[in-house]
Amino acid sequence: MLPIEIKHLVDQYIELSFSVNKNGESLVRDQMNDDMTSDQHYTLRYIYQIKSCTPSDLAKKFQVKKSAITAMVNRMWKKGWIQRTRDEKDRRVVYLTLTEEGKALYMKTEERIHQLVGSMLNNFEQEELKQFLCTYQKLQRVLENYKQT
Amino acid sequence: MLPIEIKHLVDQYIELSFSVNKNGESLVRDQMNDDMTSDQHYTLRYIYQIKSCTPSDLAKKFQVKKSAITAMVNRMWKKGWIQRTRDEKDRRVVYLTLTEEGKALYMKTEERIHQLVGSMLNNFEQEELKQFLCTYQKLQRVLENYKQT
DNA sequence: AAATATAGTTCATTCATTTAACTATTAATT
DNA sequence: AATTAATAGTTAAATGAATGAACTATATTT
Structure with a gap:
């Protein structure tokens, strides 16, 4: 893999794991x-x-x-x-x-969280x-x- | 999809997102x-x-x-x-x-974190x-x- | 001009975490 | 057998993170 392409995938992973975590945690907390x-x-x-x-x-x-x-x-x-x-x-x-x-x-x-995650x-x-x-x-x-x- | 199969996938997602987050955060903190x-x-x-x-x-x-x-x-x-x-x-x-x-x-x-995530x-x-x-x-x-x- | 909305801060409170020192108990060593 | 090490857990002090409510200052709406 070209280094520049690896870098892009790493960037993408870092960004996605951050926002999925933050938004996911926030939605879970609401339950x-x-x-x-x-x-x-x-x-x-x-x-x-x-x-x-x-x-x-x-x-x-x-x-x-x-x-x-x-x-x-x-x-x-x-x-x-x-x-x-x-x-x-x-x-x-x-x-x-x-x-x-x-x-x-x-x-x-947990029932509420399952509903949420299930519908997602x-x-x-x-x-x-x-x-x-x-x-x-x-x-x-x-x-x-x-x-x- | 059968309800029971959905339930299993939801369980799996919940468990994985939890442990990947906790372990990932912990490794990132070390950097x-x-x-x-x-x-x-x-x-x-x-x-x-x-x-x-x-x-x-x-x-x-x-x-x-x-x-x-x-x-x-x-x-x-x-x-x-x-x-x-x-x-x-x-x-x-x-x-x-x-x-x-x-x-x-x-x-x-960020350089250190990129190294870590990249090698993962x-x-x-x-x-x-x-x-x-x-x-x-x-x-x-x-x-x-x-x-x- | 007065009322309402927006951007940000302050303050009190609670939760989460670490480090270091500690108690109690068990396991290893001499 | 007695001493030393290690293990499991707690305590206490300090810092960071988050909320909600009350507040200041500024802009917008009516």
Whole structure:
């Protein structure tokens, strides 16, 4: 590939990922209750899917320090969405789970987000969408590898 | 498309956009000076490209309230990266431009980010990448339309 | 001339994040 | 077995990012 052409594709990717993120985040936020933030919803989602996890798991998933997780979990714990339980065998470890209220809130919000994203993705042919997601997935794996190096 | 298949594609998109964003942001942050944040670099980029803009332009681009922009511009102005000048004809309007220091800092950081993104995108065939960016662009336009509604 | 709209700022509050220091517990080493 | 290392998590102080409401100044509309 000619360097100048690579440069153009890189520019395009940088610009698109910026604006798709900003606009997407903004639309997603509109689907949420006023007492919840995007990060808090993502946290609910992760714990809901995996049933139970540790603060360290969340730190890795969100690419932030553990102290940031402590703070976020505290806010969500105060609102009654998350529970903490100690591991009996290794008493350093904390398990995070959703309360019934946390689960209910998650499902209500996630339903709205699915509606939104679903109607957006409806603008694409199935094949185009599948191809897009396939490349997106490859990109994710490339990013995973970069993290380690 | 069968509803269940749509649901799976939506799930996949939500998961991928989350993790690509978080990991990507994290890698991009690693390319930056310690006295700069991602948002600050994006701000430098936007002003650099468009030469001059108003706080309202930035608020629209970043999808935040104008008061958030005032705060961010203040932080960057204190560091000597941004200048403010009043429009002589309409004295309500403020134009933001980069100082020489701001430009130099932007170019240095952007160079590193381009290296990173370039070497990431190097993992893809040119055709696959072009197709991906094409769909990404369509997605951006879909999002633009949603904002208005 | 008065009322309304626009551009931007200020202020108080909340959330998100990092760094450094710390507690408690477990694992490794000597 | 006792000491040292490492691990999991929290606390506290500082900074950045975002909102909403109230405000100033200027322009536009009626």
